[in-house]
Amino acid sequence: MKDFKRKYILPILFTIIVTAVTTFLLAGINYLTTDAIALNEETTLRSTILYVFNIDYPSGDAKKIEEIFTQHVKSKEVGDKTIYYIEDRNEISAYAFPVDGVALWGSVHAYVAISSDYNEILGIDFVSQSETPGLGGRISEAWFKEQFRGLKLGDIQDGEYIVYRPAPGGNVDGISGATLTSNAIRELLNKGIYEFISEQRGL
Amino acid sequence: MDKKRVKQIFKSGIWDDNPVFRQVIGICSSLAVTNLLMSSLIMGLALTFVTAFSELTISIIRKFTPKHIRMVVQVLIISAFVIIVDIFLKAYYPEMSKALGPYVGLIITNCIIMGRCEAFAQSNPPISSFLDGIASGLGYTMVLLMIAFIRELMGFGSIFGIQLLGNWWTRWTIMVMPPSAFFIMGVIFWWARSKTEKKEEKKEGGKVTA
Structure with missing residues (x-):
């Protein structure tokens, strides 16, 4: 009987106590930091939306970002997506919508803003991507994203909005040494923009 | 605890028994996060924190x-300490949490922590265990920073994100990719081992000191 206690009861009791203590500790820390983490995530999303709309914001200042965001940007639910828009004299002047897809190494989440007449890309930004740092990962660098500002969508019907130079009709530079990532990004942006415009026109 | 013991613990953790180039453990993350110095530093500090406090707790109980x-x-x-680090980074250093990605959670699989807990904290008093955790963590951080220094300088031309080499520098793409860590790590092992070769001959049989 004594052997049974030493072999089973004590270890089980000990494990339960250790588990309980660590769990309470973690639950407490989690409770204390939930707000900070939620705020960080929200700030990141807001910065992205402001960036694609080409609205200036002070980076790192969560309060100021929130202020500017609520002042300019409104949102609505369409299907299972949240679409953001800005108004100019009570008329919607631009939309920002999420575009998701798969690139070379993993999934890519991006936001694209286009004018409400569907004629112009205002900006793009990547929320998350896992491309090779220094190669495909350079899609997150400013020089790459800035190329899309003011890109004319015009009367293109077949969804080939973005074409890399030097192909005929090219309007954006891809990343040398990261052809697969560049192509994947082109495909997912073209597809995302095409789908958004057709959905909006269909509504 | 006397000064000699403290010195011995640190000497052993950082050089004589360095977890990376002597015990060859904790290699996975040394390869994964070392393309930027900042990520390496945060990773090293996170591991030092987890190792030190895990050893302390385990030694107490x-x-x-x-x-x-x-x-x-x-x-x-x-795992409790690893989750604390993860939450802390998410709440107060979100960019770094994003940059390190899954590797923060994977600290738990780093053999250094469990190895030191089992080899040292199980049989030593709390304070020396805590110091041993710090020493091992610093040994690991040191190797990470050495690899990251070479990789970031040649791959991005920068140190801690500050651009040092101008446009004339052709960035070595290979340095940004994981394989380069293998080469650099190999060279560092070679150099470190050649420094301690004589000692190794003396303690034939590869006795592992705790």
Whole structure:
């Protein structure tokens, strides 16, 4: 009987106590930091939306970002997506919508803003991507994203909005040494923009 | 505790028994996060924190822990500290949390922590265990920073994100990719081992000192 206690009861009791203590500790820390983490995530999303709309914001200042965001940007639910828009004299002047897809190494989440007449890309930004740092990962660098500002969508019907130079009709530079990532990004942006415009026109 | 013991613990953790180039453990993350110095530094500090406090906790409860479930208890305590680091980074350093990605959670699988808990904290008093954790963590951080220094300088031309080499520098793409860590790590092992070669001959049989 004594052997049974030493072999089973004590270890089980000990494990339960250790588990309980660590769990309470973690639950407490989690409770204390939930707000900070939620705020960080929200700030990141807001910065992205402001960036694609080409609205200036002070980076790192969560309060100021929130202020500017609520002042300019409104949102609505369409299907299972949240679409953001800005108004100019009570008329919607631009939309920002999420575009998701798969690139070379993993999934890519991006936001694209286009004018409400569907004629112009205002900006793009990547929320998350896992491309090779220094190669495909350079899609997150400013020089790459800035190329899309003011890109004319015009009367293109077949969804080939973005074409890399030097192909005929090219309007954006891809990343040398990261052809697969560049192509994947082109495909997912073209597809995302095409789908958004057709959905909006269909509504 | 006397000064000699403290010095011995640190010397052993950082050089004589360095977890990376002497014990060859904790290699996975040394390869994964070392393309930027900042990520390497944060990773090293996170590991040092987890190792030190896990060793401290395990050493405090070592006398009450039933021997045959001690590994279960160790994993439990280590994972608790890893989650603390993860939450802390998410709340107060979100960019770094994003940059390190899954590797923060994977600190728990870093053999250094469990290795030190089992080899040292199980049989030593709390304060020396805590110091041993710090020493091992610093040894690991040191190697990470050495690899990251070479990789970031040649791959991005920068140090801690500050651009040092101008446009004339052709960035070595290979340095940004994981394989380069293998080469650099190999060279560092070679250099470190050649420095300690004589000692190795003396203690034939490869006795592992705790």
